[in-house]
Amino acid sequence: MKIGIVADLNDMNLDVWLSTYALQEALKEMEHISVVIHHSFINSEDGEKLGPKELAYEFYNVVEGSSQLSNDAGYYNLFDIYLVASERMWQKVKDNTIKEYYPIHYLRDSILLMQQKNYHPLAKKKSINEDYLLCYYETPSKEKLEFLKFLLDKKSLKLVSNQMGNNELKSLQSYTDQDIREFLLYLRHAKVVITDSGFIASMALLYEKPFLLLSEKTQEVLAAGILKELGLSSLILSDLSTSRDISIYNSLLETYENNQREFRKRIKDFRKEQKKKLSQLIRLASYEMYVDCPTDIKKIECCGCTACREVCPYNAIEMKPDEEGFIYPVVDHDKCVKCMLCKKVCVKRENPQTITYEKRENQQTNNNVKKENPQTDTSVRKESSQTNTSARKESSQTNTSVRKENSQTNTYAKKENFQTFTNEKKENPQTITYAKKENSQAISHAESYPIVYAVNNKKLKVRTNSSSGGIFPELVQYVIEELEGYVVGVKFDNDMNAVSSIAHTMEEAKEFYGAKYTKSDFTGMFRNVKKLLDKGETVLYSALPCEAAGLRAFLRKRYDNLIVSEVLCHAGPSPLVFRRYVQYLESRFHSKVKKINFRDKSKGWLALDNTMVVEFANREPLKLRARRNNYYRSFIKDNIARPACSQCSFVYTNRVGDLTMGDFWGIQYAKPEMFDNKGTSILMINTKNGENIWNKISNRFEYEESNLTEAFRYNHKKPIKLTEKRNEFFDRFEKEEINSLLQEFNDLK
Ligand SMILES: Cc1cc2nc3c(=O)[nH]c(=O)nc-3n(C[C@H](O)[C@H](O)[C@H](O)COP(=O)(O)OP(=O)(O)OC[C@H]3O[C@@H](n4cnc5c(N)ncnc54)[C@H](O)[C@@H]3O)c2cc1C
Ligand code: SF4
Ligand code: SF4
Ligand code: SF4
Known part of the structure; x- marks a missing residue:
């Protein structure tokens, strides 16, 4: 699967750069290769700003994109899925993209996909011996600067800050927004972090630094949502005028320190969920890919009926199972003469073969x-x-x-x-x-x-x-x-x-x-x-x-x-799930399975009474309540x-x-x-x-x-839905023991 991550790398924006990095690393962990599409949204008439390209090449697998997603469909059609890692980029992409060309998805708070240690290799190597407060203000208002000054005085801390154009504050060190490496170094060793950026607050969380997020209007702060979601709203300080009491500040930091273990757990859980979401995005995108066959339909449309294979006069089509165990047509391009017979018969094109009901004669x-x-x-x-x-x-x-x-x-x-x-x-x-x-x-x-x-x-x-x-x-x-x-x-x-x-x-x-x-x-x-x-x-x-x-x-x-x-x-x-389940039964009961009757009615036909009987070569049959059986239940639950x-x-x-x-x-x-x-x-x-x-x-x-x-009152009248559970099952299917996995998804276990 070809994955492109769209990012505008012209501006050295910490959020875009680091979130993109995290997303690419997470995909690598999931064994997906992705490419960062370095894309500028600046019109060429305005002149493109030169970005720190060398750094980009050091950070990512990067390709140069066209200047406008909106007018270059061909280039972007090279990828099967396009991902965006940061809210800032998403805003740009949403307004500048021809949606029908690009299946673009945004994964919010991508920065939390990775752990602190994953960012260490990017940080500048330098030892720091003094305690300091790290400040990052995006919009350094007078009020925020005064608050910072007040804190520095009260806590007798030195300051490391991004350049805010304010000389009143004596910084121990300042760094520029242009240097991610320095920022990561200072974040790693900071005593405390003060910021008005939701993104920096997320980074502080990740680095387990006590922090305060200053915001006159909380809702305007990007990613403040994540703090609320993690139950950390108390670390958002929205009324700076009433915050001149150092005890308020101290108690906020104490809240953070006392609950650090709990916060760590919440972030871990959140990361797990985000990875699941990412995995599902990729899986669903893979279903939207076209089968490798002139029938010209998407995987999600192909029911594996084999009509295309059987009809091909040149035997150019083979049905091959994918990793979920379902067969799809794969054409041998050397044998195919493009007669398009396979396309003509495909039941998912104009030929569903459904019956036109006629009047009866008798x-x-x-x-x-x-x-x-x-x-x-x-x-x-x-x-x-x-x-x-x-x-x-x-x-x-x-x-x-x-x-x-x-x-x-x-x-x-x-x-x-x-x-x-x-x-x-x-x-x-x-x-x-x-x-x-x-x-x-x-x-x-x-x-x-x-x-x-x-x-x-x-x-x-x-x-x-x-x-x-x-x-x-x-x-x-x-x-x-x-x-x-x-x-x-x-x-x-x-x-x-x-x-x-x-x-x-x-x-x-x-x-x-x-x-x-x-x-x-x-x-x-x-x-x-x-x-x-x-x-x-x-x-x-x-x-x-x-x-x-x-x-x-x-x-x-x-x-x-x-x-x-x-x-x-x-x-x-899936026949592969069934195969692996049979293998599990054989190894658990040390005997070859000879037959499975999913619908033994000795106790009744209704689902609650239905028995599943497994017959073995050299042991007595296993009788199970079908409805509760891990395999059967997974079938029933789709x-x-x-x-x-x-x-x-x-x-x-x-x-x-x-x-x-x-x-x-x-x-x-x-x-x-x-x-x-x-x-x-x-x-x-x-x-x-x-x-x-x-x-x-x-x-x-x-x-x-x-x-x-x-x-049909109690039978299905509509196709099933591909649920998150189903997709998660297949995400884990290759790596995990089959019965335990089926059991985990069995709501009646
Ligand atoms: C995968 C699957 C899903 C089903 N879903 C529903 C449902 O949602 N609602 C519903 O009312 N009924 C469903 N059924 C049908 C139901 O389970 C019975 O098979 C059907 O009612 C016929 O019962 P029977 O007693 O007349 O014949 P049976 O003795 O059950 O035999 C029926 C025929 O089904 C064929 N058959 C058995 N397994 C398969 C298979 N894997 N693929 C193709 N053909 C097969 C056999 O060759 C036999 O010809 C489903 C069956 C299958 C195999
Ligand atoms: S629901 Fe049954 S008939 Fe319909 S596509 Fe799936 S396997 Fe085929
Ligand atoms: S286009 Fe013709 S030759 Fe090619 S795979 Fe289809 S049926 Fe076979
Ligand atoms: S005919 Fe169409 S639906 Fe059937 S296997 Fe071939 S591509 Fe899939």
Whole structure:
């Protein structure tokens, strides 16, 4: 990542120079190379002042910038992120920059990023034997000078000061603003510091010097905010006229000395937070970088669908994992002939592959059924008969009623609400056990897709072995046994990698049952699927929505013999995090992990009851409360999600599959007669193809018609947010032990 720190080095301003230095050093510590862009904001007509360039080259990796950020976009486009270290610079940059060219960020109080000892190498080497007061006045008013004089007399201290143009004060030594080295030397050995500059006060804090910050109007002092934030407001002296009592001065300094340990701790904590912020800035900036591929999209947009790789006629694209473990395309420029086919198919450009909902053809039949079906409800019909446009509207929240529900942002927080419900049920024997309706089937009378159902597999065993209501196994059986087709799904290989695979027998397909909560490896699968389709074989392709979109984009035409089944998906977790977690389990329990069932329902399907079972090669299985497990919890809380999940194109009614399946969270409220805590699925039928296959297997299920509002009340309707926690997790991921790290981010540990 190319990082530029923008600084105007023409003026020898302590704040700009030292903050820039601190920022560059902090980045070095974080193993980032940065370059200081020495930039002048002085118009060339005014003539540029010559700065102390030699010193600049000694201090930083420095490049000469153009004279105006505002009219030289090309030069600055060389960097991926631009940082500014001081408030003073930020003010200049804000007014002088073309924002769209420069992703510029300001990290306030950068000076505190480094410790005192980091500045020592810059200081002039000289021994000082006398005690002195160091004074730095930016605006030396008469009042401030008088106050200084009063102090010097009372305390019998010598003075070292910056040049203030006042000869009344006899300085032991004076230094110029032009000499940072001297300033650092005098600061290091000073007895006490008096200043009207917030920045110098911060430096005094860093050097653990008793200090007073004089300010007639506290709020005007730059960085006075930090003193308040650190709980040091008492060291800001705002009324100089009442400060002629030396005991006030003494007690202020005593406050400082008595609490020095505490202040040290606060600064340390503040520094830690600042470093975290810096790290997050860099991480977020890295997501804004373009993938190294002609698809011309940003990392944060790339869902890793592999369509670009698979479609490239010259095999010029490889999918490579980054340090978070997510794959991105990387082009071999020698092989690429710039045909731009990859760009054409990229699901993040104009090709999301989402379905345009059509009108259903077989309305007559359904209308008949409707008459016979007293459970039907007109409001439901209205809802599920949305045309594509209205459905889209809903997803973009223009519809007020939906918007209200959308305000429940965290799906999983909601889920936990109804865990309480289960508990109550368990502890309260008087509660009603809902009787199953004998004939709950409700053939949809929706006029157009999607049709929404709540579904339970009639075979309890199948349902118990599935994550949700057990739709998938019946689909598989129908495709393999009756259509003699193929099923593509995700299984764990012998090393517990989640991999996409093709099954042609029920035995093979059984390995797909159960959700594997990690992104899978499906490299090369699209080409294999195409071969089967071209041969006229029926293929049931089951995947996450973005992956299914990738397949459709790669195929570039509709096949009648392809059935796409997607699961609702809020976040795709990093395969590298999963790998490291499995390694942790293996080393902790001294046995190879053979299988993980994230959704064992022996104690129930609701999140509070759900069990995670880890099977080992030579020890008994480990049974954990899934909700509290460090890995599972991180998945649920979106802490290990792919960045692109925050811009997922496949939420709510934006579907790719002929069929969409998920958990029908909240079924106990919506359709209590269907709830038995063994798992119920949402089924969305999105196309005629999907409806045809559903009609073939529907007699294997108990199901009731639902609607989008009901089905998504407790499921996500919007993409996740990349939280600070998530970004911090990945900042620390490479360096720290995985289970302890996951545990630290587990709010239910
Ligand atoms: C990463 C992920 C996130 C999910 N997020 C949600 C959510 O937010 N809300 C919700 O309601 N449901 C979500 N689900 C879906 C849910 O967990 C169930 O998988 C789904 O309800 C189907 O259940 P089932 O019992 O019918 O079938 P299952 O037996 O669970 O099998 C479903 C199918 O999913 C496929 N599959 C399993 N793991 C993966 C994987 N890692 N990548 C691609 N395909 C896979 C299998 O091949 C199988 O074909 C998610 C699933 C995954 C894998
Ligand atoms: S532009 Fe063409 S040749 Fe180059 S990577 Fe894309 S598909 Fe392959
Ligand atoms: S979104 Fe898919 S097609 Fe687009 S760059 Fe990423 S992997 Fe390639
Ligand atoms: S949330 Fe969207 S982008 Fe992320 S893995 Fe799931 S379908 Fe793909």
